[in-house]
Amino acid sequence: MSKLSRAVRDPVVEPPDRREQILDAATRLFAEHGFTDAATQGLADDLGVGKGTLYRYFPSKRELFLAAVDRVMRRLHERLEQATAGVEDPLERVSLGARAYLDFFREHPESVELLIQERAQFKDRERPTYFEHRERHVDRWREHYRKMIASGRMRDVPVERISDVFTAALYGSVFLHYFGGRSETFAADATDILDVLFHGVLSDSERVKRTSADGPGGT
Amino acid sequence: MSKLSRAVRDPVVEPPDRREQILDAATRLFAEHGFTDAATQGLADDLGVGKGTLYRYFPSKRELFLAAVDRVMRRLHERLEQATAGVEDPLERVSLGARAYLDFFREHPESVELLIQERAQFKDRERPTYFEHRERHVDRWREHYRKMIASGRMRDVPVERISDVFTAALYGSVFLHYFGGRSETFAADATDILDVLFHGVLSDSERVKRTSADGPGGT
DNA sequence: GCGGGCGGACTGACTGGTCAGTCCGTTTGC
DNA sequence: GCAAACGGACTGACCAGTCAGTCCGCCCGC
Numbered sequence: 001m002s003k004l005s006r007a008v009r010d011p012v013v014e015p016p017d018r019r020e021q022i023l024d025a026a027t028r029l030f031a032e033h034g035f036t037d038a039a040t041q042g043l044a045d046d047l048g049v050g051k052g053t054l055y056r057y058f059p060s061k062r063e064l065f066l067a068a069v070d071r072v073m074r075r076l077h078e079r080l081e082q083a084t085a086g087v088e089d090p091l092e093r094v095s096l097g098a099r100a101y102l103d104f105f106r107e108h109p110e111s112v113e114l115l116i117q118e119r120a121q122f123k124d125r126e127r128p129t130y131f132e133h134r135e136r137h138v139d140r141w142r143e144h145y146r147k148m149i150a151s152g153r154m155r156d157v158p159v160e161r162i163s164d165v166f167t168a169a170l171y172g173s174v175f176l177h178y179f180g181g182r183s184e185t186f187a188a189d190a191t192d193i194l195d196v197l198f199h200g201v202l203s204d205s206e207r208v209k210r211t212s213a214d215g216p217g218g219t
Numbered sequence: 220m221s222k223l224s225r226a227v228r229d230p231v232v233e234p235p236d237r238r239e240q241i242l243d244a245a246t247r248l249f250a251e252h253g254f255t256d257a258a259t260q261g262l263a264d265d266l267g268v269g270k271g272t273l274y275r276y277f278p279s280k281r282e283l284f285l286a287a288v289d290r291v292m293r294r295l296h297e298r299l300e301q302a303t304a305g306v307e308d309p310l311e312r313v314s315l316g317a318r319a320y321l322d323f324f325r326e327h328p329e330s331v332e333l334l335i336q337e338r339a340q341f342k343d344r345e346r347p348t349y350f351e352h353r354e355r356h357v358d359r360w361r362e363h364y365r366k367m368i369a370s371g372r373m374r375d376v377p378v379e380r381i382s383d384v385f386t387a388a389l390y391g392s393v394f395l396h397y398f399g400g401r402s403e404t405f406a407a408d409a410t411d412i413l414d415v416l417f418h419g420v421l422s423d424s425e426r427v428k429r430t431s432a433d434g435p436g437g438t
Numbered sequence: 439g440c441g442g443g444c445g446g447a448c449t450g451a452c453t454g455g456t457c458a459g460t461c462c463g464t465t466t467g468c
Numbered sequence: 469g470c471a472a473a474c475g476g477a478c479t480g481a482c483c484a485g486t487c488a489g490t491c492c493g494c495c496c497g498c
Contacts, residue, residue, distance in 0.1 A: 036340070052448065052449055055486080061485085063486065113342075157414070165411065168388050168412070171395060173383075176386060179349055179350065197415065197429055269474055275473070280459085397469085
C-alpha cells in the first residue's frame with residue numbers, strides 16, 4: 001500500500017527529474033566557477049550522487065554544459081512569448097519584449113554567465129546557442145517594425161538595421177550591467193533604453209506624441 | 220663608443236622588445252585558442268624561445284594574459300584619442316569616437332576575444348579591465364553630452380543614461396558582430412547605429428536638420 | 439505469498455593525459 | 469671568464485571520463 005502510493009507519487013526518482021536536477025546544479029556551478037574550473041566531481045558532490053551518474057545522463061561535460069545553455073535560451077524565449085501574449089499593438093509588443101528581455105537576465109544572472117562561458121570555451125561552434133535561438137525569432141520582430149513603418153509610426157529605415165540596433169543595445173546593456181557590478185547605476189531599465197531607441201526609430205509624428213524636445217541647435 | 224651608444228639605443232635585445240614580442244604572440248594565441256587551451260609551451264614554440272624565458276618576463280600565465288588585455292585597452296583609448304584629436308564640435312567628436320571604436324574592434328577582432336576570455340576566466344577580478352579603462356574616460360564623453368544639452372542640441376536627458384545607452388549599443392554591436400560571424404549583415408556600421416541613437420538624443424531642432432521623418436501614427 | 443534471481447541505476451576508485459611552473463645546465467655578449 | 473639570459477626536460481597537481489562492482493526493486497516460479 002505505502003509501496004504502491006509511493007510508486008505513483010515518487011517512483012524512485014524518475015529519470016526526467018534527475019536530468020533536470022543535474023541541469024539545475026550544473027547551471028549554478030558553471031555560472032559560479034566557469035566551465036573549466038567547474039569540476040564534474042564537484043557537481044556530483046553538490047547533487048549527492050556519484051560522478052558516474054552524471055555520465056548516465058550526459059555523454060560528456062561539454063554536452064552537459066551545452067544542454068544547460070540551450071535550456072536557458074529556450075526559457076528566455078518562452079518568457080518573451082508570455083510577456084507579449086495577447087498584445088496586438090506592435091509598439092506595445094516591442095516595449096514589453098524589451099522589458100521582459102532585460103528582466104529575464106536580471107532575474108537570472110547565471111544565464112548571462114553561461115552565454116559568456118559558451119563563447120569563451122566553445123569557439124569551434126559554428127554559431128553560438130544565442131544566435132541559433134535569435135535567428136528563429138528575429139523575423140517576427142522585424143514584422144512588427146515593418147507594420148509600424150507601413151502605418152507611418154516609424155521612420156522608413158531598413159528593418160534589419162532597426163532590429164540589429166535594438167538587439168545590440170539590449171544585449172550590450174545586459175552584459176555591461178552584469179559585468180559592471182554596480183548594478184544600480186547602469187541603465188538596465190528598459191524605459192531608459194527604449195526612450196533613446198524609440199526616438200531614433202519613430203516617425204516625427206509618432207515622436208512628438210511622446211516627447212517634448214527642446215531648444216535649437218546647429219552643426 | 221659603439222658600446223656606449225648601443226647601451227643607450229639598443230641594450231642587448233632590450234627587454235621591452237622581447238616583452239612586446241611575447242605580448243604580440245600571446246594576444247594572437249589567446250585569441251585563437253582561448254585562455255585555457257592556449258598552452259604556454261605553444262606560445263614558447265611560436266616565439267622560438269624556451270618556456271622558461273616567458274617566465275622571466277611574466278610571473279604567471281595569468282599575469283601575461285592580463286598584461287595583454289591591458290595593452291589592448293590602452294590601444295583602444297589611444298585610438299579614440301587620435302580619432303577625435305583637434306575636433307572641437309562635440310557632436311562631431313562623438314560620431315568620430317563611435318566610428319573609431321567600431322573600427323578598432325573590426326580591425327582587431329582578437330581584442331574582442333580577449334575581453335571575452337578575461338570575463339570568462341577571471342571572474343574573481345573586482346572589475347574587468349574594460350571597465351577600469353572605461354571609467355577613466357567616460358567623464359569626458361559625458362562632458363560633451365552636457366555641452367550639447369546646454370546648447371540645446373540634445374534633449375535634456377540625464378547624461379549618464381545617454382552614455383550608458385551609447386556604450387551598450389556600441390559594445391553590443393561589437394560583440395554581436397564578432398560572434399555572429401556573418402560580418403556583412405550585422406549593423407556594424409557606425410552610421411547606422413548613430414542614426415538610430417542620435418534621433419533619440421538630439422533635440423527636435425537639431426534632428427530636423429539631418430532627417431526627413433514621415434507619416435503619422437498613434438498609440 | 440514467498441524466496442531467488444534478474445535488470446539496471448548508481449557508485450567512486452582509478453587511469454591516462456595534460457600543463458603550469460621550476461630549475462639547472464648551457465649559451466651569449468661583453 | 470663571468471654574469472645574465474635562455475632552453476627545455478622534468479614534476480606535481482589536477483581532472484575528465486571509465487568500469488567493475490554494489491544495491492535495490494520487481495517479477496516469476498513454486
